[in-house]
Amino acid sequence: MNGMKLTLDIWRQKNTSDPGRFVRYQVTANEHMSFLEMLDVLNQDLIMKGEEPVAFDSDCREGICGMCGFLINGSPHGPVHGATVCQLHMRHFKDGDALTLEPWRAKAFPILKDLVVDRSAFDRIIQAGGYISTRTGSAAEANSILVPKEAADRAMEAAACIGCAACVAACPNASAALFTAAKVTHLGLLPQGQPERYDRVLGMVEQSGVEGFGHCTLMGECEAVCPAHVPLEVIPRMNKDFFKASFTKRR
């Protein structure tokens, strides 16, 4: 197993008001490392040299918490479909590769430092209706509401969203449609989600606009980069609910 030498152009930005710039680094990796472990190696080098390490978010490092993510050569989470950067392994790169690393770029996600952005806008979209209102203790016996297997499976497909925001980063309009529609679809497909179905879609879509996310034109870039394989079909489904709600709901 030979070391692979890589040239990295990494976005360095001290804080939200700093204009930021690319800085070039050299690093030696091996094929079994994850992309983040390669950055760990770079950071250990930088610390020893007395240079500030590159800030990036990560937590579970198994692709489920959604905390990590940045652009590698313009592509959210890099070149492998279905993998977050923590699950992207260096065997997909080769000696001599030059890689450019940038944080998610979207008006709604201010850059906090280097590759770290503020994604609290996603939490606020959920606050605008991405739940089923059920008080603890008020639930009926679980099997008293039957859910057709197909509905449960499709709901699960949408619910698999990890909230990483790669969809926004990939979208030319920085739209949060895939994220928003994934929750609208997950809850809208289940009988438990019906009472609030139309209020939910109005609230969440409106909040998405307030946050500064763009409109969706169904380019499909989001689906192509989604590490959780959330299907594009959730968006037309959300749009249908949204139109129906817009004409029928009194707000």
Added chain:
Amino acid sequence: MTLNSRIPLGPLEKKWTERKDHMKLVNPSNKRKHTVIVVGTGLAGGAAAASLGELGYNVLNFCFQDSPRRAHSIAAQGGINAAKNYQNDGDSVYRLFYDTIKGGDFRAREANVYRLAEVSVNIIDQCAAQGVPFGREYGGALANRSFGGAQVSRTFYARGQTGQQLLLGAYQALERQVASGQVKMFARHEMLDLVLIDNRARGIVTRNLETGAIQSFVGDAVVLATGGYGNVFYLSTNAKGSNCSAIWRAHRRGAFFANPCYTQIHPTCIPKSGDYQSKLTLMSESLRNDGRVWVPKKKGETRPPDQIPEDERDYYLERVYPSYGNLAPRDVASRQAKYRCDEGLGVGPGGLGVYLDLTDSIKRLGKAVIAERYGNLFEMYERITGEDPYTVPMRIYPAVHYAMGGLWVDYDLMSNLPGLFVGGEANFSDHGANRLGASALMQGLGDGYFILPLTVGDYIASGGIAKADTNHAAFKDTEREAKQRLDTLIGVKGNRSPDSYWKELGTILWEDCGMARSKESLERALSKIPSLREEYWKKVKVLGVGEDFNQELEKANRVADFLEFGELLCIDALHRNESCGGHFRNEYQTPDGEAQRNDAEYAYVAAWEWKGEKQKQELHKEPLVFENIELATRSYK
């Protein structure tokens, strides 16, 4: 002082009802006059914060991640147990209770575990109502799978992402409360210390991880739901940010730390591949439903697995434990894997691996069925190893996974410090010396939805909590100490990174206090850790400043606590002269290598009291009284 577990009197099955019937209540219109601080947003913290908010309390909720939805509960894969008996296979609250006590090797409190089994059925109802997309049968009813340590199918699941879906359910309930203003959420805030006034827990000091600002928050009660301490081993299945700082700081303020030596080593993880490795990845125990674990019978076997004939394979779990087979509990399965590798029969690089083989099930059920059950796990395995588990058996090896120990709590989940409640993995309460699969999610949600919201209310209603604000000297002093500590870390300006110390500590603990421990190994670890800690404070290198987004400082602060906690872990392991569950002492084993308990001398909870820097911690014992279950040698044969 004596430990009072405050277990209600009366028959086991009436205790929780009895307790609830006599709790003091806060009048609905008075609840808004009380503030509860909840640290952590996982299953226990998120569920507690949401439920307390629904009740009308003001809740301040904290997490160090960028959003409450990132809490490490999200990574749980296989499922959640509940005594629903939907399968008509003879399950009951009693049986779940019994399995959990036995699975914990008779080192948990009967009353707590029985209550957990009781509320398990409510948890499933609650989560289904929230829209958690559980696996379903074709008729629309909820589906179940089997898990280790049980002979009934009682595990509910959402593909291999059960933790994610349950956490998102709690997160959505939480965000509903945030929207209503009942819960104030503080993401990217790390708790630095606990504040006591009149010996009651009254608040916390936090660091805003975006700005570095240090700030105090006051409340009537504090709930810690900050997870386990598995990362003290550096390599574990825990998230990188998981740490023991919140519970350790509380311990230093007087909260007793119970059974730290009960650490769970999970049998089915992807083996380590190199020194740069930052974490280990779990492959769900549910795979053992359809997978068979084996090693070659011949040492130094070089043939690829598919060319090793059946009669040259040792399906050792099926051989040693004919009745539970591949579904033997985690501690038992891990130890057997270790024995095989110690015997030189391990597979893969360094001989540190065994096969987990689904070939037979793929033949029997077809690839599509297996893909539906485990597709995402197989994908993850392939992403990490570059091998396709549909054609090549997976290689697995045990790894640190879960902490059964934690802060000592009474029946109400309150620590020995009045007003300090502890939920989920952060407490010691329900799993004894070993946790069964799919029981962590059950405990986290049981604590968060159904226990803490009531017991915290009872504490507040009992009165005696004086008015206080963050100008109180206790807050100012604690803020100053917290800032001083961070300044000291930055001021060392040494030549080794926090990571390098963390790895060294982890190696010591894995080798000397890991899957098997001995007096000799523990004494060795105890001679190394204090000097490593001393060196840390002289040579650690932390760049940047405190008043900034500074991930190295966050890490350095957590590693400093691991260096203190790791010592207590070994002290506890050394004092417990028996083997039980996840705590295996080489000196105490049966002739066939099983854990040998010593009930006469060690059927107690070991609760350690901090006595000050460089002072020996004092051991307090809470005897475990078994009124309903007969202590027996745990057998899965």
